[in-house]
Amino acid sequence: MSEQTAVVEQQKTVHLIFTRQDGPDSKPYKEEFHVPYRKNMNIISAMMEIQRNPVNSKGETVAPIQWESNCLEEVCGACSMVINGKPRQACTALVDKLQQPIRIGPMNTFPVVRDLVVNRGRMFDALKKVKAWIPVDGTHDLGPAPRQSAIEQQWRYELSKCMTCGVCLEACPNVNDNSAFIGPFAVGQVTLFNAHPTGALNKEERTDALISDGGLQQCGNSQNCVQACPKGIPLTTAIATMNREATKHMFKKWLSF
Amino acid sequence: MSNQTDFLNRRLHSLLGVIPVGFFLLEHFYTNYHATQGADAFVEAVNFLWAIPLLPVLEIFFIFIPLMYHAFYGLYIVFRAKNNVSQFGTFRNYMFVIQRITGVITLIFIIWHVWQTRIQLLFDSTPTAHELAMDTASILSNDVTAILYGIAVISTVFHFCNGMWSFLVSWGITIGPRAQLVSTWVWIVAFVVISYFGISSILAFNDPNFAINVTALQ
Numbered sequence A: 001m002s003e004q005t006a007v008v009e010q011q012k013t014v015h016l017i018f019t020r021q022d023g024p025d026s027k028p029y030k031e032e033f034h035v036p037y038r039k040n041m042n043i044i045s046a047m048m049e050i051q052r053n054p055v056n057s058k059g060e061t062v063a064p065i066q067w068e069s070n071c072l073e074e075v076c077g078a079c080s081m082v083i084n085g086k087p088r089q090a091c092t093a094l095v096d097k098l099q100q101p102i103r104i105g106p107m108n109t110f111p112v113v114r115d116l117v118v119n120r121g122r123m124f125d126a127l128k129k130v131k132a133w134i135p136v137d138g139t140h141d142l143g144p145a146p147r148q149s150a151i152e153q154q155w156r157y158e159l160s161k162c163m164t165c166g167v168c169l170e171a172c173p174n175v176n177d178n179s180a181f182i183g184p185f186a187v188g189q190v191t192l193f194n195a196h197p198t199g200a201l202n203k204e205e206r207t208d209a210l211i212s213d214g215g216l217q218q219c220g221n222s223q224n225c226v227q228a229c230p231k232g233i234p235l236t237t238a239i240a241t242m243n244r245e246a247t248k249h250m251f252k253k254w255l256s257f
Numbered sequence B: 001m002s003n004q005t006d007f008l009n010r011r012l013h014s015l016l017g018v019i020p021v022g023f024f025l026l027e028h029f030y031t032n033y034h035a036t037q038g039a040d041a042f043v044e045a046v047n048f049l050w051a052i053p054l055l056p057v058l059e060i061f062f063i064f065i066p067l068m069y070h071a072f073y074g075l076y077i078v079f080r081a082k083n084n085v086s087q088f089g090t091f092r093n094y095m096f097v098i099q100r101i102t103g104v105i106t107l108i109f110i111i112w113h114v115w116q117t118r119i120q121l122l123f124d125s126t127p128t129a130h131e132l133a134m135d136t137a138s139i140l141s142n143d144v145t146a147i148l149y150g151i152a153v154i155s156t157v158f159h160f161c162n163g164m165w166s167f168l169v170s171w172g173i174t175i176g177p178r179a180q181l182v183s184t185w186v187w188i189v190a191f192v193v194i195s196y197f198g199i200s201s202i203l204a205f206n207d208p209n210f211a212i213n214v215t216a217l218q
């Protein structure tokens, strides 16, 4: 009896439907796989199973699924993809918690390189655009940093969790081919660096860049970003904070012609 | 230096939605609500408005141009969004979509409404406030028209109230989740109250007695 259960257990499979694409300019297509179930599987381990035995549900041997991943613990953001309609990290998407068939596709907000690999380069461009750093480089001694209150630190800690995964861009209705919106995450990063006592020295520069074309103003308050963010970053609070900064900034600029 | 015209256009769109267009909406509902006190009160309210000096200038610069800017820039915003409520069925995402749908309904309604109650009147030689009251009553005595007006009123009030919620975020007045939640409730109440005023006015004009009273006044 127990031997029989073991056999049934072994035959249990996971049904996956991928949206695949062979290259940046190729047409996307669907491909289904049934991979043997193991306890505590996640989407990455299911795809590794396909790598080991790249045979689709029709029994054809095909090229294994391509994806990106590094940390496998939801801190690098590389493995973001759309799983059952929601953009999220594959490494923390547990098969046991997903309804089957599991539908997996790339985050189409970004250019698809191959299968689930997308080019998130625009996020890096956005960070450069809004000057999301603190310029303290130099050879001379800058002295000790200013003291910071624990409350400030906690606020910034939340904002600093961003891993540029791209989920908030995928979730935002205003980030698409028709718009130049750089995305909610960039607003969070400006809030982070502007809130830093040393970073605040370059506050105006960042705010100025954030309200240039495709910036903060493109937010339409659907608030999907804060719901979708895997790190629970208070993105909408950051957006409203920067809206207040931008209001002040606008009047200051106007009154100092 | 970076280009900030996009920001200024968007902020102008947001501001004009409240001042003067939102303000005008409230004024318009206030004037029309006089109809519930009878034809007399409505005629008096209209005459009060008509006594404002330079009224055409006010109408063009305080209502028409700001509304057109808000409406057409609004359409541009509407068509640039890729709505995704089927993927993200949250309250705010629904509000986002409904804000856009009600904006379009409002635009269609305003064109029809201005045509019916304003442009067509211009064809008459200068109408009196009585004639205006009479015309409005005859337009709204048609139940189908009254229902369409009712839908448009609710849609416009929704757009204004949810727009106010979003205005407070866009200008950085309601920042945290708690402030935004309180604001949601405040604007839900405002939506109910303003809709009540609007619908009562339509019902007043729709009432056959209203037209009889206007005729009696003349």
Ligand code: HEM
Binding pocket: A219, A220, A221, B013, B014, B015, B017, B018, B021, B022, B025, B070, B071, B072, B074, B075, B077, B078, B099, B100, B103, B104, B106, B107, B156, B159, B160, B162, B163, B164, B166, B167, B168, B170
């Ligand atoms: C009675 C007329 C109208 C009033 C009182 C009004 C009022 C408002 C207000 C207060 C806002 C909020 C601004 C903000 O989010 O910062 C808004 C937003 C908006 N309005 Fe209107 N509006 C009117 C007509 C229209 C029309 C005709 C359209 C055209 C489609 C339109 C499209 C929009 C859009 C798309 C938004 C959202 C903007 C965003 O999310 O950033 N509105 N409106």
Ligand code: FES
Binding pocket: A068, A069, A070, A071, A072, A073, A074, A075, A076, A077, A078, A079, A080, A089, A090, A091, A092
């Ligand atoms: S692999 Fe780093 S977040 Fe999934």
